[in-house]
Amino acid sequence: MADHEIVIAGFGGQGLLFAGKVLAHAGLLEGRELSWLPSYGPEMRGGTANCNVILSDSPVGSPIVQHPNVLIVMNAPSLDKYESEVAPGGKIFLDSTLITRKVERKDVDVYYVPATRMAADMGTPGLANMVLLGTVIRETKCVKDETVDEALRHVIPARKANLFDANKNAVEAGRNYKE
Amino acid sequence: MKEKVLMKGNEAIAEAAILAGCRHYFGYPITPQTEVAAYMAKKMPKIGGTFLQAESEIAAINMVYGVASTGKPAMTSSSSPGIALKCEGISYLAGADLPAFIVNVQRGGPGLGGIQPSQSDYFLATRGPGHGDFHVLVFAPASVQEMADLTGRALHLAWRYRMPAMLLADGTMGQMMEPVALPDECQAFGSDNPWAATGTECRRPHNIINSLELAPEKLEQSNFARFERYAEIEKTETAWEEYRMEDAEICIVSYGITARISRNAIVEARKEGIKVGMIRPITLWPFPKAPLLAAAEKVDSFLCVEMNMGQMKEDVELAVRCRKPVDLCCRVGGMIPTPDEVLAHIRKLAEGGNK
Numbered sequence: 431m432a433d434h435e436i437v438i439a440g441f442g443g444q445g446l447l448f449a450g451k452v453l454a455h456a457g458l459l460e461g462r463e464l465s466w467l468p469s470y471g472p473e474m475r476g477g478t479a480n481c482n483v484i485l486s487d488s489p490v491g492s493p494i495v496q497h498p499n500v501l502i503v504m505n506a507p508s509l510d511k512y513e514s515e516v517a518p519g520g521k522i523f524l525d526s527t528l529i530t531r532k533v534e535r536k537d538v539d540v541y542y543v544p545a546t547r548m549a550a551d552m553g554t555p556g557l558a559n560m561v562l563l564g565t566v567i568r569e570t571k572c573v574k575d576e577t578v579d580e581a582l583r584h585v586i587p588a589r590k591a592n593l594f595d596a597n598k599n600a601v602e603a604g605r606n607y608k609e
Numbered sequence: 610m611k612e613k614v615l616m617k618g619n620e621a622i623a624e625a626a627i628l629a630g631c632r633h634y635f636g637y638p639i640t641p642q643t644e645v646a647a648y649m650a651k652k653m654p655k656i657g658g659t660f661l662q663a664e665s666e667i668a669a670i671n672m673v674y675g676v677a678s679t680g681k682p683a684m685t686s687s688s689s690p691g692i693a694l695k696c697e698g699i700s701y702l703a704g705a706d707l708p709a710f711i712v713n714v715q716r717g718g719p720g721l722g723g724i725q726p727s728q729s730d731y732f733l734a735t736r737g738p739g740h741g742d743f744h745v746l747v748f749a750p751a752s753v754q755e756m757a758d759l760t761g762r763a764l765h766l767a768w769r770y771r772m773p774a775m776l777l778a779d780g781t782m783g784q785m786m787e788p789v790a791l792p793d794e795c796q797a798f799g800s801d802n803p804w805a806a807t808g809t810e811c812r813r814p815h816n817i818i819n820s821l822e823l824a825p826e827k828l829e830q831s832n833f834a835r836f837e838r839y840a841e842i843e844k845t846e847t848a849w850e851e852y853r854m855e856d857a858e859i860c861i862v863s864y865g866i867t868a869r870i871s872r873n874a875i876v877e878a879r880k881e882g883i884k885v886g887m888i889r890p891i892t893l894w895p896f897p898k899a900p901l902l903a904a905a906e907k908v909d910s911f912l913c914v915e916m917n918m919g920q921m922k923e924d925v926e927l928a929v930r931c932r933k934p935v936d937l938c939c940r941v942g943g944m945i946p947t948p949d950e951v952l953a954h955i956r957k958l959a960e961g962g963n964k
Contacts, residue, residue, distance in 0.1 A: 451615075454615055455615055458788050464787065465785055465786070466785060470641055470780070494870070494947070496947050496948060
């Protein structure tokens with residue numbers, strides 16, 4: 431399988447690092463080589479934040495993704511910042527509730543998912559990250575469907591274990607979403 | 610092999626130190642290494658260990674001195690400005706021939722600098738961090754697995770040689786998560802040191818832990834004795850890794866995160882037919898002089914890739930005795946070189962751009 435070099439970017443507080451952790455943990459369960467690297471600047475809630483995840487079948491060199499072949503963006507500034515960095519032929523997934531402009535690149539596949547609206551309609555407005563992740567997993571097959579459930583169990587902290595079903599449903603909604 | 614777990618580099622250091630037998634941690638928070646302290650704060654009380662957030666970095670290193678005086682393993686962790694504060698204590702530890710484990714997850718400097726990753730404490734770590742003639746063992750991990758493995762090695766070697774050991778990481782290594790197979794749990798150690806100040810019970814002369822010696826003849830002898838030990842360590846404990854060096858014409862020298870980045874560049878350069886390899890120092894003191902000198906017989910040039918203004922470059926030039934040119938590819942201040950930048954530098958060298 432080809433390497434997946436993933437950048438997840440948006441506002442702090444949107445669960446970007448968490449979405450990356452789910453992918454990383456699923457990779458771990460599948461015995462793949464991987465790295466997960468967060469931005470750790472003063473960008474907790476409201477500022478821009480991002481996380482780099484690499485899933486590979488050979489040892490990971492630099493954990494810093496230079497040219498993502500999967501870009502997941504949850505705010506307009508992040509699309510502005512990363513659009514030009516995406517590798518030709520890569521895939522861009524964006525939250526079309528929060529980003530109103532279209533992607534200008536012609537050499538990439540783009541998936542517009544109204545993730546924030548869908549998550550709000552489901553009564554879990556904080557889970558737009560998981561909705562997007564569902565579409566990402568369907569389109570990239572970067573990890574297997576069945577390992578995502580298992581990964582969620584590991585990554586959701588014990589004190590929030592009651593949110594497992596909501597997370598799972600959000601991933602499912604994203605997986606089934608068709609433009 | 611044990612099942613792998615997903616951990617941040619900082620957490621792997623903490624867990625590995627516990628598994629290696631360390632039960633005393635003293636620290637003071639600073640980005641980007643605070644997870645070490647947070648992990649210790651959670652775990653140490655549950656296993657009968659000591660976690661203490663000191664009033665300052667200086668207090669923390671002196672608490673390490675106190676525990677080390679009893680022979681038991683103890684550690685502290687910080688990032689660049691905090692390590693600078695600890696230097697007085699590290700010199701006293703070296704002067705008293707005490708072991709200690711010190712973690713430096715580097716950030717950009719000088720001064721308060723920034724919080725993004727850096728390797729600009731290379732001089733500080735490798736020249737003996739403090740006043741006086743001394744060295745500390747310096748380990749430079751390049752993966753979360755090595756963060757764990759080298760933590761155990763550093764702790765045990767520090768206690769074997771009665772000298773401080775430093776794990777020299779950077780913000781990227783501390784913050785990133787990778788799968789790691791945690792090392793096996795070690796037997797507790799440090800309770801049977803004949804030199805430790807643990808009470809005489811009126812059965813033996815006092816053990817005195819002290820770095821003060823006013824008789825210059827004696828102080829000279831203790832310095833000589835220490836450097837005899839260092840010479841032994843240089844022979845036995847130097848560690849490095851070679852990558853694609855079999856036919857290399859250009860030799861990259863890089864450690865830690867920049868070695869990872871260089872690896873990507875090497876893979877790309879090899880696709881273009883450029884014969885480039887890497888010698889990655891795992892110990893920065895002792896420095897792998899012998900393999901570098903041997904490489905100087907074979908390669909056309911060296912390229913240091915570092916996140917400082919060329920601090921290791923001086924050591925490489927000394928190690929290869931200036932027989933071949935040594936070039937530098939660097940970013941500083943919290944900036945990280947990209948594989949493309951390193952690749953561009955490799956191409957330039959391949960075209961003879963260093964002559």
